[in-house]
Amino acid sequence: MAPPADARLQLQTVRLTALYGRRAVVKDVSILFPKHTVTALIGPSGCGKTTFVRCLNRMHELSEGGWITGKVLLDGQDVYDPSIDAVQLRRRIGMVFQRPTPFPTMSIYDNVAAGLRVNGRRPRAELDSAVEGALRQAALWDEVKDRLRQSALALSGGQQQRLCVARALAPEPEVLLLDEPTASLDPAGTQHIEELCHELKTRYTIVIVTHNLQQAARISDYTAFFYLGDLVELGRTEELFTKPTKEQTEAYITGRFG
């Protein structure tokens, strides 16, 4: 495939439809995620935004009856091409879930190293510095540097979520998918994650699903509004929030439904 015209383009969906069996929950969605930007996906519950991000790293196909039509292009290559190994792909696209999911049997260190170790053995020193780097990027290093061997469950909810961010960052993915990462956090934890998004976008392309409109407005460059599986509107965040072009978008962001 020819290289994309825009060199900054990294991730793109082309007429993506996601289905469970015969029921389409994401319909014909085309979005372009420019490199090193934050794109927020907003919309009421059940509008398909979580399913949509799960298509990007091919997690959707693991759900019972999950399949797609259309394309997801990463650096111009269709990630659903038969030559692409989904397991390898997921090492290039990191993901953080709604609830913190640290591996309960592993230490803090082992949690962060997990994604590196699965990629093959590497020297101890290299692993050490990668773990430290990831924890620093996730703004967790200072809080855990003296207890890396402790169980990850000893951390608070907010710390666990940043640990999950560190775990996703350690294998140095190109894209970071955040599926309502602050839904189960208190305001302080939320603020931490939001600040992270700002810093991380200099190195990663970020797609964040959020229920919190203020959050979308605060941290994203682009916002996509989903409703009932359709992409209603996509635009620069400040424009979408100040002068939405669609009536549905305006109704949603002014709190008249959803």
Place this chain on the structure above:
Amino acid sequence: MNGRRLRRRVVSGTMTALVAVLSFVAVLALVLILGHLVAKGASSLDWNFFVKNPLPAGQSGGGVANAIVGTLIIVGFAALIGLPIGIGTGLYLAEYGSGRVGWIVRFVADVLNGTPSIVVGIFAWTWLVKPMGHFSALAGSVGLAVLMVPMLARTTEEMVRLVPHSLREAALALGYPRWRTSLRVIARTALAGIVTGCLVGIARVAGETAPLLFTALGNLNFSTSILQPMQTLSLQIYVYATGPFDEWHRLAWAAALVLMGLVLLLSLAARWAIRQHHGAAR
């Protein structure tokens, strides 16, 4: 209004008392058995009981060293055969067992779980003792392993299913292949439960007698060859308890106490092991 509240209180109080009494009865049975064993058996326990072999009928003294060692060997081999198969089957059922094959395996395991142990013994006799031409400890171990497998498979499956789905997704999203997710994340998280299940399984077969009657047979002498007949505590208890001598009855009580003690030790060891494992990460 007041009448209804009173009625609720009475019903609640009655039910609470009822379940308390029922739990007391359940615990009472265990306490009675243990107490009886200690009362009848403890006096016969001395050093000789553990290090000496049985003496011919009529002579007093002697011990059950051969039966203790035999129990450990036979149950050990049974575990060696049964644990990998049982745990593997359980993992398969939990991770890949949603289709037709899983349904069949689960059904067979449930049927096997309900099979009387003496029937398993007959099969071990038909398939191993008869072709080999003689009784052997190995045939006993295989019989016990067959009893263990369905138990382990079902408890392992239950334990693995208790691991939250979100952990599986987290591992897969991190680029874990499916098999590695199953082993490194799911099985490890369920480990404490699986170990407990194994322990219960081992403890259960350690006390089995029926499948050993016509496989391991029993042996008056000390033997460590798994291709020869071998004594176990349960067989020894059976022989002594059904024998005509008071001295034998006394030894049967003592042997029963030792068997209970072994099972108890086993569970304590496993609990300790689980704590160590979890403590390591802490």
